[in-house]
Amino acid sequence: MGFCKCFDQQFGYISLVELAAPVRLIVDNPIAFFLLSGYKIIKIVEIVDNMQDTLVPQALSTSQGMTLTEHVFKQIQSAIVLGHIPAGSKISEPELARIYGISRGPLREAIHRLEGQKLVERTAHVGARVVSLSLQQFQELYQIRASLEGLACKLAAQHIDKKQILALRDVLRMHAEDENFKAGKGYYLQEGQDDFHYCIIKSSGNKTLEKMLCDELYHLIRMYRIQFSNTPDRPSKAWDEHIRILDAIAEGDGELAEMLMHRHINASYKIVEQTLLQNQGEQQHG
Incomplete structure (x- = not known):
């Protein structure tokens, strides 16, 4: 065989x-x-x-x-x-x-x-x-994510240095050069130092926040980002949102960076929620 x-x-x-x-x-x-x-x-x-x-x-x-x-x-x-x-x-x-x-x-x-x-x-x-999260559990997860990653942006604006800013711009440049991204097929979603969200959290200077988002919840959140969050026009929009978040952090505007991250994650949440609801409907009628 x-x-x-x-x-x-x-x-x-x-x-x-x-x-x-x-x-x-x-x-x-x-x-x-x-x-x-x-x-x-x-x-x-x-x-x-x-x-x-x-x-x-x-x-x-x-x-x-x-x-x-x-x-x-x-x-x-x-x-x-x-x-x-x-x-x-x-x-x-x-x-x-x-x-x-x-x-x-x-x-x-x-x-x-x-x-x-x-x-x-x-x-x-x-x-x-x-794990198979219910819609309610997924909603709770993304509420936590939006709040904590928003806080990470606010703290990063206070602690980040020029070298870290340049490194983050290099990360986003690498994302923009990815072939799947340029073809509109998906966003570059590697883990660790190649992940924009991961790098922002690491720049926050808060070790407790880092443990929660880069260890305890990181791969669960990443699972939903990879499997459910890509739609045809989402990659370019997500990249633009990343640029605006980084610009706000670089300018030291923590309040703006926090707000932009909230919006960014809420946009992702709506896409994942729609996909989950669609999958549930297909299973019920399958």
Whole structure:
């Protein structure tokens, strides 16, 4: 039975798809099996004959300085954020332990860390599942996000230096040069130092705020930004809004920067909300 490696050009993500029915999606070297439903194959990279020979050695290899637990944690985290593991999917510890060839202890540690990032939730008598927020929970999340990121902008206007301003302008310049952005297909949504929002929060000078937004809630928020917030005209509008926010911070106008960030996140909220409502309607009538 054959498999094909598939490359998602928008996110630079490799997946493996079985070529025979029932179709299974083996995610990122791999971490779980799912029905291939609504998954768009952008490009077939190669055909391979044996899933285990191809993937398990890769799964067990670790990046320089990274423990096996950290490696597994990062792979599962990435797959959840990008939507390759759908919201609400059950996390099978025995299957993951078998695939990676690791004991349940390190695996449980990785899953526990994902729980801490609000990406996985554990229910009695059910086990661990990928988080699936209700509309009310999503609304509450974005209310918190708007308030805290607005505060981060206000504080950044007081603490940021010229070097940080130039670095942020370089980040936005990189976003504008992204091929998908120029084609109107999506906004550049890499994490960490390449993420405009992340950099603003880091410039706030408030470590408690930084922990909340760059650690505890960061990947959950990023999941919604990536999976639900892109519409045809949104990337260019979002970039323009980023420019205005940065200009206000550079001028030391914290009040204006805070207001602009509130507006920016509220605009994103409306798009995500519309997508979630549409998905709910399709499920009810499907």
